Amino acid sequence: MKLDGYDPENFFDELFEDVGKPRPFAKRSIDLMQHLEPGELQRYQEAAQIALFKLGVTFNVYSDDRGIEKVFPFDIIPRLVSARDWQYLEGGLKQRIAALNLFLNDIYNDRKIVKDGIVPEHIIESAPGFLKPCVGLQPPTGVWCHITGTDLVRDRDGQWYVLEDNLRVPSGISYVLENRRVMKSAFPGVFQTLAVQPVDDYPSHLLETLLGLAPPQLAQPNVVVLTPGIYNSAYYEHSFLAQQMGVELVEGRDLVVLDGYLQMRTTKGPRRVDVIYRRLDDNFLDPKEFRPDSLLGVPGLMEVYRAGRVALANAPGTGVADDKVVYAFVPEMIRYYLDEDPILPNVPTYLCWRDKDREHVLQNLETLVVKSANEAGGYGMLVGTQSTPEERESFAEKILANPRNYIAQPTICLSRVPTLVENNEVAGRHVDLRPYILHRGDDIYVQPGGLTRVALKEGSLVVNSSQGGGSKDTWVLVDS
Amino acid sequence: MLSRVADSIYWLNRYIERAENVARFVDVNLNLMLDLPSGVTQQWRPLVITTGDLALFEERYGEATADNVIHFLTFDLDYPNSILSCLHAARENARSIREIISSEMWEEVNTFYHLVKEASEQNSHNIFHKLFFHVKFASHRFAGVMDATMSHNEGWHFGQMGRLLERADKTDRILDVKYFILLPSAKWVGSPLDRIQWIALLKSTSAYEMYRKAQHRIVPSGVAEFLILNREFPRSINFCLQETERCLHQITGTSKGSWCNSAERALGKLCSKLGYTTIEDVFEVGLHQFLDRLQSEMNDVDAKISETFFSNYTMSSEPLESEETQTMTQVMVS
Numbered sequence: 001m002k003l004d005g006y007d008p009e010n011f012f013d014e015l016f017e018d019v020g021k022p023r024p025f026a027k028r029s030i031d032l033m034q035h036l037e038p039g040e041l042q043r044y045q046e047a048a049q050i051a052l053f054k055l056g057v058t059f060n061v062y063s064d065d066r067g068i069e070k071v072f073p074f075d076i077i078p079r080l081v082s083a084r085d086w087q088y089l090e091g092g093l094k095q096r097i098a099a100l101n102l103f104l105n106d107i108y109n110d111r112k113i114v115k116d117g118i119v120p121e122h123i124i125e126s127a128p129g130f131l132k133p134c135v136g137l138q139p140p141t142g143v144w145c146h147i148t149g150t151d152l153v154r155d156r157d158g159q160w161y162v163l164e165d166n167l168r169v170p171s172g173i174s175y176v177l178e179n180r181r182v183m184k185s186a187f188p189g190v191f192q193t194l195a196v197q198p199v200d201d202y203p204s205h206l207l208e209t210l211l212g213l214a215p216p217q218l219a220q221p222n223v224v225v226l227t228p229g230i231y232n233s234a235y236y237e238h239s240f241l242a243q244q245m246g247v248e249l250v251e252g253r254d255l256v257v258l259d260g261y262l263q264m265r266t267t268k269g270p271r272r273v274d275v276i277y278r279r280l281d282d283n284f285l286d287p288k289e290f291r292p293d294s295l296l297g298v299p300g301l302m303e304v305y306r307a308g309r310v311a312l313a314n315a316p317g318t319g320v321a322d323d324k325v326v327y328a329f330v331p332e333m334i335r336y337y338l339d340e341d342p343i344l345p346n347v348p349t350y351l352c353w354r355d356k357d358r359e360h361v362l363q364n365l366e367t368l369v370v371k372s373a374n375e376a377g378g379y380g381m382l383v384g385t386q387s388t389p390e391e392r393e394s395f396a397e398k399i400l401a402n403p404r405n406y407i408a409q410p411t412i413c414l415s416r417v418p419t420l421v422e423n424n425e426v427a428g429r430h431v432d433l434r435p436y437i438l439h440r441g442d443d444i445y446v447q448p449g450g451l452t453r454v455a456l457k458e459g460s461l462v463v464n465s466s467q468g469g470g471s472k473d474t475w476v477l478v479d480s
Numbered sequence: 481m482l483s484r485v486a487d488s489i490y491w492l493n494r495y496i497e498r499a500e501n502v503a504r505f506v507d508v509n510l511n512l513m514l515d516l517p518s519g520v521t522q523q524w525r526p527l528v529i530t531t532g533d534l535a536l537f538e539e540r541y542g543e544a545t546a547d548n549v550i551h552f553l554t555f556d557l558d559y560p561n562s563i564l565s566c567l568h569a570a571r572e573n574a575r576s577i578r579e580i581i582s583s584e585m586w587e588e589v590n591t592f593y594h595l596v597k598e599a600s601e602q603n604s605h606n607i608f609h610k611l612f613f614h615v616k617f618a619s620h621r622f623a624g625v626m627d628a629t630m631s632h633n634e635g636w637h638f639g640q641m642g643r644l645l646e647r648a649d650k651t652d653r654i655l656d657v658k659y660f661i662l663l664p665s666a667k668w669v670g671s672p673l674d675r676i677q678w679i680a681l682l683k684s685t686s687a688y689e690m691y692r693k694a695q696h697r698i699v700p701s702g703v704a705e706f707l708i709l710n711r712e713f714p715r716s717i718n719f720c721l722q723e724t725e726r727c728l729h730q731i732t733g734t735s736k737g738s739w740c741n742s743a744e745r746a747l748g749k750l751c752s753k754l755g756y757t758t759i760e761d762v763f764e765v766g767l768h769q770f771l772d773r774l775q776s777e778m779n780d781v782d783a784k785i786s787e788t789f790f791s792n793y794t795m796s797s798e799p800l801e802s803e804e805t806q807t808m809t810q811v812m813v814s
Contacts, residue, residue: 236578243578265482
């Protein structure tokens with residue numbers, strides 16, 4: 001493999017500190033990969049891609065109704081995380097999720113944080129993810145966000161930042177597990193020699209988290225995964241997780257409310273459901289309370305939930321904290337609820353509803369990234385450095401028309417990892433990192449590693465699968 | 481198990497078996513036409529008649545030429561019973577129950593679908609013999625993989641029922657093709673050409689060799705008896721229905737000879753009737769008439785199975801539109 005002359009250029013590279021010079025913690029891994037014959041890496045990469053297609057590890061593209069699956073491109077060169085970095089991230093994530101969960105419970109109940117003047121009430125009330133029907137709810141074990149997939153990025157100087165929290169229905173964990181499986185079969189020797197933290201027990205941790213939500217008197221609680229169906233872009237993952245946990249995968253039409261309980265329709269009549277890991281957005285859960293046109297949910301589900309007769313993970317209503325304006329307050333939440341300084345910083349964020357911030361944003365559109373507060377997937381944003389005057393003009397109008405809905409951040413120059421590109425060449429490509437965190441009430445578990453997404457296009461900073469992104473295996477190394 | 485899952489695994493198997501049998505169907509006709517004496521016009525219309533979709537065909541294609549009929553039955557995605565449509569539907573069903581079936585089964589279905597899809601993108605006439613061979617084989621492989629990699633549990637039995645009922649229905653129709661194929665004139669009955677046609681028919685159901693062992697001489701009543709009443713040949717209607725009955729009793733736990741739902745009752749009645757029928761009885765009614773009635777009785781069994789086990793999900797108190805579409809596609813027996 002041609003890594004000798006690899007040049008990290010003017011970026012923070014996760015594996016190399018200088019031309020041809022690996023970071024000390026990554027040196028052994030890189031040495032092991034260096035020994036591969038030229039072309040061998042390419043062959044592994046192709047074999048991996050075929051294996052993933054055969055397994056059907058695919059995501060769906062909505063616009064095309066036949067031949068709908070595409071394989072999420074996979075890059076064979078792993079992203080490494082040092083033991084020290086991981087310890088730091090793990091601590092930061094646990095702290096953040098703990099605070100966010102306390103925040104969710106607070107705003108749906110006492111609203112102390114509002115009364116104490118930390119977060120303005122109008123921001124919460126105007127967040128589309130804030131659900132009135134959830135006010136006053138106390139989910140089992142006090143947990144709202146059981147499963148989180150936090151997006152982390154690293155800037156040019158190597159500083160880590162939280163970009164998004166993703167407290168609703170984060171996806172991607174199946175790629176983490178399948179990527180690792182493929183890597184193990186491609187490089188068994190490497191895994192024997194190096195101490196890489198294993199990822200395979202995520203389904204067991206997830207199942208434990210879900211079982212913990214059932215009333216304790218139930219000997220054999222019935223846990224199910226609720227999917228919108230085979231046309232959902234993450235369907236493979238829903239099916240994969242159900243299979244790995246050994247629980248039923250259900251669709252809304254399989255469920256019905258009977259005698260005050262949620263039941264699933266089986267060949268032998270109705271059977272009670274106790275815990276739902278739902279991969280359906282809040283708005284579709286129950287047509288009686290949210291979107292009346294939803295065919296994907298279960299009429300009456302919320303009533304059963306409110307009566308405490310079924311548990312939902314994540315709890316409905318967590319989306320309020322995914323609002324990018326609310327996100328900006330997370331460091332304040334950490335100080336307020338935990339009386340600690342935040343370990344992981346936010347990306348500095350300008351809130352356009354604040355007059356001073358807005359003025360600054362409008363004067364600096366060329367250098368900032370402007371985002372709509374409630375869109376994901378890389379949509380609804382303006383990357384100032386790559387924009388035309390017309391685009392800036394149109395965004396300025398949007399901001400003035402609805403300042404509450406816009407935030408701006410400085411452009412983060414994402415860190416890079418060597419990536420296999422055309423003609424067997426290796427070149428730096430920008431990455432982010434999405435670790436998965438499980439909140440069980442008495443304990444918070446962070447899966448070691450997470451999904452590394454990589455922008456495969458040269459120079460691109462957009463890692464989303466819908467926009468030309470791929471993924472890499474993430475190796476959290478153990479200190480030897 | 482979930483009613484929807486039972487429904488999907490039943491239809492997954494039905495669709496795979498249907499794809500195989502459509503291939504057998506077209507293949508038998510291709511072979512028959514090759515054996516026609518020169519000067520006799522090819523007959524493709526009878527094939528479409530036996531599918532029960534003649535009106536649809538004529539509306540879309542007009543004349544029943546070899547090309548038209550083969551394309552219609554093999555690749556036409558707007559015709560829900562074409563081989564490609566069946567595999568598309570089989571794959572959608574498999575996808576919705578991936579966590580229930582074995583990953584080997586999923587891979588077979590996936591590969592099977594891509595095989596036919598790729599063939600449909602080639603524009604060549606010479607692919608069909610080979611393609612039909614591959615389709616038959618892929619279907620056998622799927623059945624074998626399912627048998628060897630999935631627990632023989634409730635779901636497996638639903639799958640078996642789907643496959644066997646579909647096979648019984650298609651053996652019935654393949655036999656009926658001969659009824660519609662016209663000999664040049666009455667004096668050809670019993671001629672070498674007539675015999676060749678019966679042989680082709682046996683071959684299309686992979687029954688030729690087994691028939692020879694059982695009956696030696698090829699006569700129409702013998703062929704009909706073998707394909708309708710034989711208790712040992714796995715494509716005979718009687719065999720398929722007896723096996724279906726066995727699976728049904730495995731699911732419900734009732735013993736054979738008794739019943740606890742309408743599906744068991746309908747199938748039990750049909751099986752005992754067939755069990756005590758002789759080929760003379762069949763010809764007394766008339767072969768075509770007998771086959772026709774048998775088909776509607778099998779359709780009735782299918783409807784009863786669906787009502788007993790799957791309707792839990794199709795007939796909800798508040799029916800949803802999406803469910804109806806799914807049911808309509810799957811309840812397309814004739």
